[in-house]
Amino acid sequence: MHITIGTNKGKKLSLYIYQISSQDPLEELLNEFREGQFSTSLPSKQKLNLLKMLRKERPAFAIREEPLGKIKGHDIELYLDVERPYPSMLRRPPYPESLETRKEIEKHINEVLDMDVIRKIEHEEIVEITTPVLITWHNGKSRLCGDFRALNNYTKADRYPIPRIPYALDKLAKAKYITKMDCMKGFHQNGVKPNPMKLLRIICHMGIYEYTRMPFGIKNAPAHFQRMMNTIFQDEILEGWMVVYIYDIIMYSEKWEENVQYIDIVLSRCIHINLKISLKSCNFGQKELLALGHKVSGLSLAIEQNKVA
Structure with a gap:
């Protein structure tokens, strides 16, 4: 049995409790x-x-x-090869969405919010770059991703x-x-350094969100x-x-x-x-x-x- 508890410092502590069982050890x-x-x-x-x-x-x-x-110690950094003011291709509106797509977007946005992969941008924050989101399907399962093609075109390549x-x-x-x-x-297990967080902002009918973890689909993630x-x-x-x-x-x-x-x-x-x-x-x-x-x-x-x- 697994138990997760909070501490007075806001951290989570995981405990694993194993019960004594008469079941065969291998089967257990x-x-x-x-x-x-x-x-x-x-x-x-x-x-x-x-x-x-x-x-x-x-x-x-x-x-x-x-x-x-x-x-620990491996947050990603991104650099653009274009100066401000950024090209209009980097400031995109949301794509048109069907009712089914909207439901899938809402499901995935709430999921990654709960996992602290993204955070919602407040109205007073300056936003210079927005990437519209897409829903892709594979083997009957949906997946949320940003259409980072424009951002990737202006990102300096990591040649590793x-x-x-x-x-x-x-x-x-x-x-x-x-x-x-x-x-x-x-990739979501990598953090993002403060500067590139401003580059990794996605937009949909629910608003604008910023990746705090490395997203799939960006040029240098692999x-x-x-x-x-x-x-x-x-x-x-x-x-x-x-x-x-x-x-x-x-x-x-x-x-x-x-x-x-x-x-x-x-x-x-x-x-x-x-x-x-x-x-x-x-x-x-x-x-x-x-x-x-x-x-x-x-x-x-x-x-x-x-x-x-």
């Missing part, structure tokens, strides 16, 4: 971590040891009461390299155990997140058992004990820097899994069929 832990995916080929003893370790590192995983972390996928996956060639994790709503992850996990990447592709984390090994050790190291680091992992997107100790649009194993690499046009 599998139920607790049922959102994750575990290799069906693992013996019960190995699976139990893994689950005990995951319980120890439970605060690394996102929960409903605390869906996002806020990574993103790993080439085939090169990253080649490192898994001899792996017998592969674990993949995904950072929960990755490069910024990749640099941050490479910095945080520099030693692990150099040791040759970890691949990071933006907010995907892959650990691989020839021995099972090593894979569990690597998972423990990564989750412990995530707790330390306040980075939350999506348990639903985790695959533990697999011989074969889907990663970066490919089906990978220690013996083969194939493109995921639904990624092929």
Whole structure:
């Protein structure tokens, strides 16, 4: 059971309470971590040891009461290559919205307000840049995003390299155990420095809002997140058992004990820097899994069929 309580300093304190149960320990832990995916080929003893370790590192995983972390010391900065007064393309009105789109916008705006991803701009604040919002759909689910194309055209590019996928996956060639994790709503776990907050303002029928967390869709978000992850996990990447592709984390090994050790190291680091992992997107100790649009194993690499046009 998880409890979140407030303190007199306005901070939240998370407590995890585990009740004594007559249920089989393995079944109890599998139920607790049922959102994750575990290799069906693992013996019960190995699976139990893994689950005990995951319980120890439970605060690394996102929960409903605390869906996002806020990574320390890596707020994003943005620079424009145009001076004031800004071009009219950077001051856009809301797009026309259908009734269905309005309802989806309202749902998502209230959701990200509750998560402190955005804040509402008050009427007395000076607003120079506004980006209209869009609702996109994927697999029947809607998603709110800003149409940042105009802002991106005037943003100075961050040239930090993103790993080439085939090169990253080649490192898994001899792996017998592969674990993949995904950072929960990755970019939203980065803060925004005060100056670029004024650039990251979205507009819709509900008013004007400002991103206080890094949004999806801006030009330099992938490069910024990749640099941050490479910095945080520099030693692990150099040791040759970890691949990071933006907010995907892959650990691989020839021995099972090593894979569990690597998972423990990564989750412990995530707790330390306040980075939350999506348990639903985790695959533990697999011989074969889907990663970066490919089906990978220690013996083969194939493109995921639904990624092929």
